[in-house]
Amino acid sequence: MAREYSLRVRLTEDEKSRLQYAAQQRGVSMSEIIQDYCKRLPKPPKIKKEASRLGILVGIHLAVNLLSSV
DSSP states (O other): OOOOOOOOOOOOHHHHHHHHHHHHHHTSOHHHHHHHHHHHSOOOOSOOHHHHHHHHHHHHHHHHHHHHTO
């Protein structure tokens, strides 16, 4: 599936370091770490497109928080 959206995320130096380390350990990009986490999130119910985008942002926020606790 082609990716259509791009997201800019602000991270602390520690969060970036953790994300970078996790990616290096798995031999993938930092984007792939976030993408893989998002795939594990539950799918939202069928709702308006704007609300769905908000759900994606919340999921990515949770992913970053999860990675920062590693």
